[in-house]
Amino acid sequence: xxKLEEMKTSKEKLDELEKEFExxxxxxxxxxxxxxxxxxxxxxxxxxAHGVFHAIFHVxxxxxxxxxxxxxxxxRCFEKIAENRTYAQFVPYTDRMDYVASMTNNWAYCLxxxxxxxxxxxxxxxxxxxxxxxxxxxxSHLVFLSTAGLEAGAITPFVYFFDDREEILSLYxxxxxxxxxxxxxxxxxxxxxxxxxxxxxxxxxxxxxxxKMYDYDRLLLGNYIFKKxxxxxxxxxxxxxxxxxLTGPPLRSTGVAYDVRKVDPYSVYPRLDFDVVVRFKGDNYxxxxxxxxxxxxxxxxxxxxxxxxxxxxxxAKGVPNLLTPPVGEAYGHIESPRGDLGYYIVSxxxxxxxxxxxxxxxxxxxxxLPAMSEGTYFGDVILTLGTxxxxxxxVDR
Amino acid sequence: MSDEIxxxxxxxxxxxxxxxxxxxxxxxxxxxxxxxxxxxxxIGLKAAGFDLFLFVSGVDYPDRIxxxxxxxxxxxxxxxxxxxxxxxxxxxxxIDSLVPxxxxxxxxxxxxxxxxxxxxxxxxxxxxxxxxxxxxxxxLRKDYSDDHMLVMDDGIKEKxxxxxxxxxVHKENTGRSDxxx
Numbered sequence: 169x170x171k172l173e174e175m176k177t178s179k180e181k182l183d184e185l186e187k188e189f190e191x192x193x194x195x196x197x198x199x200x201x202x203x204x205x206x207x208x209x210x211x212x213x214x215x216x217a218h219g220v221f222h223a224i225f226h227v228x229x230x231x232x233x234x235x236x237x238x239x240x241x242x243x244r245c246f247e248k249i250a251e252n253r254t255y256a257q258f259v260p261y262t263d264r265m266d267y268v269a270s271m272t273n274n275w276a277y278c279l280x281x282x283x284x285x286x287x288x289x290x291x292x293x294x295x296x297x298x299x300x301x302x303x304x305x306x307x308s309h310l311v312f313l314s315t316a317g318l319e320a321g322a323i324t325p326f327v328y329f330f331d332d333r334e335e336i337l338s339l340y341x342x343x344x345x346x347x348x349x350x351x352x353x354x355x356x357x358x359x360x361x362x363x364x365x366x367x368x369x370x371x372x373x374x375x376x377x378x379x380k381m382y383d384y385d386r387l388l389l390g391n392y393i394f395k396k397x398x399x400x401x402x403x404x405x406x407x408x409x410x411x412x413x414l415t416g417p418p419l420r421s422t423g424v425a426y427d428v429r430k431v432d433p434y435s436v437y438p439r440l441d442f443d444v445v446v447r448f449k450g451d452n453y454x455x456x457x458x459x460x461x462x463x464x465x466x467x468x469x470x471x472x473x474x475x476x477x478x479x480x481x482x483x484a485k486g487v488p489n490l491l492t493p494p495v496g497e498a499y500g501h502i503e504s505p506r507g508d509l510g511y512y513i514v515s516x517x518x519x520x521x522x523x524x525x526x527x528x529x530x531x532x533x534x535x536x537l538p539a540m541s542e543g544t545y546f547g548d549v550i551l552t553l554g555t556x557x558x559x560x561x562x563v564d565r
Numbered sequence: 566m567s568d569e570i571x572x573x574x575x576x577x578x579x580x581x582x583x584x585x586x587x588x589x590x591x592x593x594x595x596x597x598x599x600x601x602x603x604x605x606x607x608i609g610l611k612a613a614g615f616d617l618f619l620f621v622s623g624v625d626y627p628d629r630i631x632x633x634x635x636x637x638x639x640x641x642x643x644x645x646x647x648x649x650x651x652x653x654x655x656x657x658x659x660i661d662s663l664v665p666x667x668x669x670x671x672x673x674x675x676x677x678x679x680x681x682x683x684x685x686x687x688x689x690x691x692x693x694x695x696x697x698x699x700x701x702x703x704x705l706r707k708d709y710s711d712d713h714m715l716v717m718d719d720g721i722k723e724k725x726x727x728x729x730x731x732x733x734v735h736k737e738n739t740g741r742s743d744x745x746x
Contacts, residue, residue, distance in 0.1 A: 411616075411668045411669065426617065426637070510620070532673075539668070
């Protein structure tokens, strides 16, 4: 076959191909676009997934029609591990659950064990717990605000918020030597007393942060693009939020004032004056805004706690290292930065727990994601996932 | 607050007869019901304003699994949470699902099914949630064993020897690896 003939035949073939793919009437009526529903795998390794989260998105164009979440990639069987450790040995494991807010995890677990074994915590230790716990809430919410901005394309606030979080981590380092997994709160109190001058440093930091928050609100929450992306997206009513069992900021953003610090007071919170922040629209913007307001309330709490903190011991007397609580059950829960964090512990009178149930707020909040974001744009689902603020160490445990 | 006040505010027609709410040490208000009465009690409590479902979990005993539910009321003036306890025998671990009442129960019941093997009747999508779908056994049961996962170094799945004769497998194993070398 000569080269010319070859070219001719290929041209004929090309014409045939073109005929085959010619748009028919039905597609032309559809403005020339052939559409079909696609399924997209999101994760498990995805930079916007806040951890190892796998979900199958069914998308129709840009609209997400169905979400099938698939979790368990970070399941480490902590509840089973707890059955093979003594009560004190399990405290470091709680650090690895919600690793953005380790201090509150220590606290919730110790609270449940103290209820079980009937241990009275000294007053100074309770105040120290409140101070470090509220600092942890500030640090966690700062991480939330920075990543929420980052997902909407705002990189500058990220640097500012992480700068402030760094100061909190430095304060923690002075207290317990660690920056991420603290293991500071122990059964019966806290591990060590505060170093000299630490309270003054903390007060100086929160005073500075209080002034800065005004600028930060304008920088991130008042930003035009941020508002455009967040306002009115994925709204949730109070009925829906209660039906789906949300807790923490996502529930309070719908107008339900459920805060464990007020409804089931623990530690010295009844002596401190603060407000439960509530917003009413329940959209992405409210879920983001409420965190900024909670930082301000936490600053209020820390200021009062530093004023009231008494001298005295920081660990209850007579708590043995090998603790053996009596037979029984106890449930202790606190308001972690993510919501209602509870531990249900069953004791059979041996030095090891018989069964431990960890109620992680991220787990309860994440299951509302499909109900919340089906029908929104694909790009907004990432923001909605971000405003639920799940930490997958806690979802999968 | 005494249990009479909780009960008087409840829709008493729906409550099981034996159900009384007691203030248990370390737990707060607790309601213990039979498993056939669970759905009835849950409907009654929901009508009484308990609208927030927080979790369900199991406690494994040799012959039975105790189920623990925690629900909370945001509507009532005296804000209070209640723990519901019920038991299912291990030979027939079936209980009514509460998903029709609270959508939040969905994942929590899947978790309890995955880790304890409790079957929730009426659950719309009862699959494993943490473990892979083809996993064998329910890890949080006390009698759970993962011996079936044991793979010898030549890739053959083999049952480990009984405790009283630990040397048999050891010898066999070393013999095999010698041959391979």
